[in-house]
Amino acid sequence: MLDLKSAPFPITWRELWLPELINNNASLPSAISGGLPLTLSGARKGSTADGVHFSGEATSNIVVAANAIQNAKAAFHITLRFKLDQAFAAGAAADFYLFQKLLAADDYLRVYLKAADGKLYWEQGNLAAGIQFTLTSTTASWTAGSWYIITVSLTDTPTQRLLVDGAVEDTDIQAAVATPNGGDMVIGSSSDGGVDGVVGTISWVVIGVGATAAVALTTAEETELYAGVAPPTAKVQYMYLMNEGRGVTATDRGSSGGDGTLDSACTWEFGLAKVPVLSFDGINDTTASAASADLSGDLTFVVVIKARSTYNALSARHFLLNLWRANNQVNQVLLEYRPPAGGDYWVWGANRNSGTSEINFVYTPAIGDYFIFVGVISGTTAALYLNGSLVGTSVSVGPAPAGGAIANVGNEQANTLQDVSSNLMAGVIEGAWTEAQVKAFSRWVNKKMNLGLTI
């Protein structure tokens, strides 16, 4: 048996947050005597689940009950990230439904892979007029085990759009028809009880529905969705991270359109790692401690992350970890992603007492990748490590007063610049680790959590 403070070598933690201790999605206690708990606002417990697996059976679907939020609305968009168990192309045995909102046989919205030609279809039924519009992908072959992100939309401008992996593959301007004025939304199948559902895993669903002026996606927002980042909350009425890992509820992380209910044949799919995480929607979830954290002296930061974005040319900054003295960015230590205007890279920054030190590092993970960032401040020098390897150093870090700092995991101060990725561990350590210590700790965490990294 080992004390966590001793593995894999003696560690004096200043702060340590372990998601397995999240309490009613309201707080995350400290795992260290004298440490600070985090208050959670929107951020909640999730898991390293890769998503929900669907089998195509009648009881393999997620139902989101119909309500006024989604009924008879002028604009609609849905983004799904999915992978198939087997390859799909023309001549497949059956269609694969990813989504449908069905009120009647001729009144529906549906997204499905068509067996006859292997393409993705985005269609709306229009009562007596038959099919109002049909958009089809140019992609006609889908590789087993590969993740795809598709976005389809309609507005009353009118416009209809279909994107596959960030590329526009079809558009139209058919006359506008509102969303069905009833009928549940069903994810993973054509209906509750349908036997034409997708056979594969869905890991993320984002739905916006409402007035065109309020929810219509810009092209920049379409690009961000492909990078794993949802648009602002006003355009996201429903969002399912599919990372609960247990139970029959897909929690709605949008603006409260409604949770989804998993039918009995749905299963939670995990990869190597199976642990709780601190989960963020990237829209408005935040965490914060009391103003008592200490960012003075030599110290080391650790964050263990499961990426939910590629962090590639995003439009906004996203913070993984931030310690700052209130209203005083002269004393701040941070780990953030900066968009192209600021460099399009990760920044390990130590702004202390007017001594500003920043390390800039380009790193674009794949969605679902695990990574371990360790930041070290030793005297006036800062160093950044990724998965146990040094990626940058900088000098001119100034001294900082002890105490009085607020700690944020997953956002910057004032509850802004939220991140989207899942946090498996975050901590602040007394003293500056050596390269050997960083490698040993990274290797140890990798093995303990079974992340599958090569360190």
Place this chain on the structure above:
Amino acid sequence: MSVNVAARLWELDRELEAVDDIVSGSLLLKQALVTTTTVKNSSITLFALDALGGAKKDIRVEFWLDADALATFTPNFYVTREGDPVTFVVRSIPAIATIATPAAAGRYYYEFGDLPEGAQLEFRVAQDNLGAATVAIDGVLTYLSRV
């Protein structure tokens, strides 16, 4: 760097990896620390623990509860079960006695045992509808965990 030095460094790296393998198989002693208050006519969750990543063993709770000569407090362990991983039910074995009208601050200690992989645990403290609106309580949860 000479070949001998490089070779020795490689050997040391392999030895370190072997040590990591041994350490990785060990159980870790972990803890959570909370300072909060009870709430009159309500129940608070003092601690929560999720065994999604693997069983948690030897779970113990110790807390310091301030005095309140009018209130009665009821601590209990709640857990989920394999067939229903999100619904918490009382499972304190043996049953936990209430803390009736404590005239002085006191220290209380409880052992739960093991939480199987996939289950969740909550340690809750209820206060009846008597006494102060809030009563100070601080505690520590300790447990063994592989991950």
